Amino acid sequence: MRSISIIGVGCTKFGERWDVSLRDMIAEAGVMAIGDAEITGEQIDALFVGNMSGGRFIEQEHIGALIADCAGLSRLHVPSTRVEAACASGGLALRQAVLAVASGYNDIVIAAGVEKMTDVSSGTAADALAAAADREWECFFGATFPALYAMMAKLHMRRYGTTHDQMAQVAVKNHHHACFNPIAQYHMEVSIEDVNRSPLVADPLHVLDCSPISDGAAAVVLAPTEMAKRFADTPIKIIGSGQASDTLALHDRRDLTTLDATVHAGRAAFAQAGIEPRQVDVAEVHDCFTIAEILAIEDLGFVEKGQGGKATEEGLTALGGSLPVNTSGGLKACGHPVGATGIKQAYEIALQLRGEAGRRQVDEAEVGLAHNVGGSGGTALVHIFTR
DSSP: OOOEEEEEEEEOOOBOOTTOOHHHHHHHHHHHHHHHHTOOGGGOOEEEEEOSOHHHHTSOOOHHHHHHHHTTOGGGTOOEEEEOBTBTHHHHHHHHHHHHHHTTSOSSEEEEEEEEOTTSOHHHHHHHHHTTSOTTTTGGGTOOHHHHHHHHHHHHHHHHOOOHHHHHHHHHHHHHHHTTOTTOSOOOOOOHHHHHHSOEEETTEEGGGBOOOOEEEEEEEEEEHHHHTTTOSSOEEEEEEEEEEOOSSGGGOSOTTOOHHHHHHHHHHHHHHTOOGGGOOEEEOOOSBHHHHHHHHHHTTSSOTTOHHHHHHTTTTSTTSSSOBOTTOHHHHHOOOTTTHHHHHHHHHHHHHHTOOGGGOOTTOOEEEEEEEETTTTEEEEEEEEO
């Protein structure tokens, strides 16, 4: 297998983008990434696009061809593939691009992600997202994603003593980080009291424990590392890529306080990279709910199981801590356009390792990790990056 590097990145503003369409956003992100890599359309061998539910959100399927068309690549007949893994669609698009370049089948490949979620009612959006759970055994009985993650949170609190305030601190931290990120959906500080006083969604999760409905797109350009210096002054090498699956429904899981797909994807990525969790300098993890970040830092091996809440409370995952997590603001505050999230995570890590993250820059960041989850943990992707 060949070594792979990121040679270009681009990302739109995340948020309620009433002024733009899905086509506009993916074209914007793609143009930025191609410009960053200083390549032309003629040099692109393939395109992989993460998109969870264009059919529900904008009543458009055949997303792969649509993206190639609006990006101006259809005239070159560049193969374009739509990739779906619920909220991990972007991470899976990145992995497919990695495999295409690593295998030698392609040289220059774009991995992108896009979702336009705000053109439908909140009820329709919630129902579309619920399709990432087990429709027959969970959704038909009234379970929503806040309810599913609330069950995980309840058991984690009972078993390990995790508190409301510790979960709220995840939101406090990520909103603070987002204030330094120009593409973030929310540029506002929140307090623990703000989180705990916000309306209850599914006990113990409040509105400010939950990621928002968002629009946005992101793209990265990959090339073999041996070619990367032709296009980028600071190429970012992808040294580990792991993917794993688990049961779709929670009732079949081994342990509700552990996402086994994250555990196995993380182990695969760390083994391929030849490093240990303690060597990671900065991480973007899937914080669709505040409890999800706590579970992620445990399942990835950054802290022991049950210690994620305490580690967050003590500042380990904040800027200035020993392992800053979600410097972009995470899904919670940067936004969560589901198909784009996994690519945005790679975009953020690339900026950090290039030293281009501005006021949220992690000092001397050399190794970064991105962790993307589909649904309640049925799919997980982990990628590890280095300068």
